[in-house]
Amino acid sequence: MTVTFQLAGFLRSFASGAREVRVEVPGGTVGDALRMLGERHPGISSRVLDEQGSVRRHVNVFVGDLSIRDTGGLATPLRDGCSISLLAAVSGG
Amino acid sequence: MPTTQQIQVRRGDVVVLVGTMKGAFLFRSGPDRARFEMGGPYFPGHSVYALAYDGRAGRQRVWAASSSMHWGSVLNHSDDFGASWTTPEVPTVQFPKGGKALASIWQICPGRADEPDVIYCGVEPAALFESRDAGKSFQLVEGLWQHPHREQWQPGGGGLCLHTVVPDPKLRGRILVAISTGGVYRTDDGGRTWTVRNKGVRAEFLPDKHPEFGQCVHKVARHPGRPERLYLQNHWGLYRSDDAGDSWQDIARGVPSDFGFCMAVHPHDPETAYIVPLESDGFRCTPEGKLRVYRTRDGGGSWHPLTEGLPQRDAFETVLRDALGTDEEQRAGIYFGTRSGKLFASRDDGDSWTALAAGLPPVVCVRAARV
Numbered sequence: 001m002t003v004t005f006q007l008a009g010f011l012r013s014f015a016s017g018a019r020e021v022r023v024e025v026p027g028g029t030v031g032d033a034l035r036m037l038g039e040r041h042p043g044i045s046s047r048v049l050d051e052q053g054s055v056r057r058h059v060n061v062f063v064g065d066l067s068i069r070d071t072g073g074l075a076t077p078l079r080d081g082c083s084i085s086l087l088a089a090v091s092g093g
Numbered sequence: 094m095p096t097t098q099q100i101q102v103r104r105g106d107v108v109v110l111v112g113t114m115k116g117a118f119l120f121r122s123g124p125d126r127a128r129f130e131m132g133g134p135y136f137p138g139h140s141v142y143a144l145a146y147d148g149r150a151g152r153q154r155v156w157a158a159s160s161s162m163h164w165g166s167v168l169n170h171s172d173d174f175g176a177s178w179t180t181p182e183v184p185t186v187q188f189p190k191g192g193k194a195l196a197s198i199w200q201i202c203p204g205r206a207d208e209p210d211v212i213y214c215g216v217e218p219a220a221l222f223e224s225r226d227a228g229k230s231f232q233l234v235e236g237l238w239q240h241p242h243r244e245q246w247q248p249g250g251g252g253l254c255l256h257t258v259v260p261d262p263k264l265r266g267r268i269l270v271a272i273s274t275g276g277v278y279r280t281d282d283g284g285r286t287w288t289v290r291n292k293g294v295r296a297e298f299l300p301d302k303h304p305e306f307g308q309c310v311h312k313v314a315r316h317p318g319r320p321e322r323l324y325l326q327n328h329w330g331l332y333r334s335d336d337a338g339d340s341w342q343d344i345a346r347g348v349p350s351d352f353g354f355c356m357a358v359h360p361h362d363p364e365t366a367y368i369v370p371l372e373s374d375g376f377r378c379t380p381e382g383k384l385r386v387y388r389t390r391d392g393g394g395s396w397h398p399l400t401e402g403l404p405q406r407d408a409f410e411t412v413l414r415d416a417l418g419t420d421e422e423q424r425a426g427i428y429f430g431t432r433s434g435k436l437f438a439s440r441d442d443g444d445s446w447t448a449l450a451a452g453l454p455p456v457v458c459v460r461a462a463r464v
Contacts, residue, residue: 010164014182043182047164050194051187058163088163 001025001080003033007044008087014043030061031074033084048086058089100132102153102174102464107420109428109449110155111436112141112458117157119175120449124463126426126440129449132175142415143214145201146462150209153464156228158198158214166197168214170228174464186214186222186231193218199251200415202258205265215255219246219272223284234284242275242289242306249273249309249328256414259315259323261337269313269323269338276308277325279338293341297329298374312356312414313338316363324366324393326356326414328374333393344393349380355417359442360425364392367419367427367443369412378409386429388443402446403437410435413457420461430456 005021015021021044023036031053038045048059053074055061061068062085068076078084102108102121109120109129116134135141136159143158153172159180160166167184171177187195196217204211210227220238222231237243246253257271266283269290276291289306296308309328316322325332325341331351332341345351350370359365368387372380379385383405385398411432420426427439434453437446 010161041182046183047161050165051184052190052192052194054194056163056165091162 001028001078003078003081004083005033005037005044006083006085010088011044011047011086014047015041025078028077029074030063030068030076030078030084033078034074044086058091060087060089061085062087095134095137097134097137097175098132099176100130100174104153104464106464107422107426108146108155108174108462108464109418109420109436109438110144110146110157110458110460110462111430111450111453111456112144112157112415113430113434113454113456114140115454117141117144117159117175118450118453119155120436121174126420126422126438129438131450134454135171135175135178136169140197140457142457143198143201144458144460145203146460146464147203147212148462148464149203149206150227152209156201156203156212158201160197166195166216168198168201168228168231185224185228186216188220189233193220196252197254199254199256200258202260204260205262208265213258213260213268215258215270217252217254219243219253219255219275221255221258221268221270221284236280236285237270237278237287240278240287245307246272246275247307257310257313259313261315261320262317263320267320267337269315271310271313271325273311273328274307274309276306276310277313277338290338291341292339293343294325294327294332295330311354314356314358314366316358317360319363322358322363322392324356324358326353326368328352331368331393342393344389346394347396348387349385352377353412354414355412355429357417357419357427360419360421361423362390365390365442366393367417368396369417369429371411377411379411382407382409384408384410384431386427386443386446399439399443399446401444402439402448415458416456418459418461420463422463426461428459428461430459432456 111118118133120129139159147154200215202213212224214222221234259269261267323334331345387396417429436450
């Protein structure tokens, strides 16, 4: 399937400034999609995931309008053509 | 994002590296250190708790550990004093798969002069990383990571961090580290084995005031020409060691408080050291509303306040563990920054001070060097 990642501003520098990146995903989960994204743009995946493969605490991943925290985390299933947003949480100081 | 102001640094300049909770700044002056100009902010919005200058092997390299609450921590470097930065796509300081995740880089420490490609990083969770290829890659120092005490180390206010790395410039293989809270550990075999070195250091916050380990050491400074001479600022307590940490002597005489975070030693005189006392762990501000650097010139036998040019009224300031540094000039430059964003400099061993900046984000790291 094909999915499209929407990138937060900070992440775009790791994709030559692109706002979105389309990837072919052989598997069917958010984790599969992030792995494919990481093969093309390791700078993005290493900012979204820590070195143990967990989504960083203050990063939000949405499939469509739904946060994956509520839908199964990295095991959240994907539909062909869906949109995945990688965004900074509102936390800060 | 803010516009980053660039500076032109020439060989022979003195450069002050300033890390803050919202980015890094560089200050440069000519050799006379009379007037500084500022560059930055670099990594705006990211905290920069660790900076280092590496002038070994002909380099003019600034290292900066930037950390984002959102996107993690990464070690960057610049070979043109901030005009451009090299940021690895995949962070070079990472725990091995199946283990912990890096929270933050607290310390960057170039290794010995005769090992110009060795660099150390102290991190949170408390661990030491070593590079032997000039920072292209880093490996976890397993000898410390596997230490049987590690599971009992507890986080301090800043987290469970290894914040101080002090290689011995003369004795190859000897490195001392400090951990909050674990205390001081030393290796004499290049990191394979580590022994605790807290003898004489109190743990005021524990029922047993002299445990083998668990002390909350805030900073250790080593004199480069006499590496067995160390000074230690503890979470309550000031200490000196004349045997590379085998034992520690209380030197808190004549200070308004022995609580504080930072500690620096004069680059040429091992009897001279600097601290900025804070009132207490309950009120972590300069006592009496006076911003005073205290200096000893007799190895901690006595301490005297340095006040010329520093605010002595309504100055409730905090100077954090890495926010005090020196250059290497004979008449030493001493530099420190405050949580309120003030940066001060002395070019006369601390006798007098001038303000370099007053409106920076909270300052967490200050380093200086002639480049």
